[in-house]
Amino acid sequence: MTKTGPAKSKIGDTVTYTITVYNNSDADTPAMTFNITDTMLSINESVVIAMAATMSLTRPW
């Protein structure tokens, strides 16, 4: 999983974060459910991500 945002910012700015979750499991792994939580961005969601797939969330804050 990665979380990216601007390298630089300042107080009062609105910034955009991108969270990317990777399912790097091998082909034999059954379906996986990912619960993603981020207190600051008010994220709490469950998703099923297929093998070798990714899912991205973009949030301004």
Place this chain on the structure above:
Amino acid sequence: MIPGTATEPFSNTVNVHATVAGFPNTYDDSAICTINLFVPAIDVTKTGPAKSKIGDTVTYTITVYNNSDADTTAMTFNITDTMLSINESVVIANGGNHVINKTLVIPGTATEPFSNTVNVHATVAGFRTPMMTPPSAPLTCLDRR
């Protein structure tokens, strides 16, 4: 929006908890995003004679300061002063200042106290939120004798 209470560096974390259908195994991961917070800061002063009278030529000195921290990228300052007919844009480096000297003949319509204002509007390259100084208005006392 990055809050006023944010400290440098500004970091926050996302967590993921994964489960495999039909199995008790769980997998956890987290990722941190760290943002370098820069702190722009500006100031302006305007000085002139404490006393003068109608018809005198007085000299005003405007000094604009870039007091930003070292992480702040180039800032452009737009300086406006209606009475002194100033409207100029300058780039001032961090820790630097820009001085403008301008003369004015105090008009017959001037009233006591005779004050006038310079305004500064500063922007950081690549960022939208501007910074503005509180207006600087020196008072020149008119001696009417």
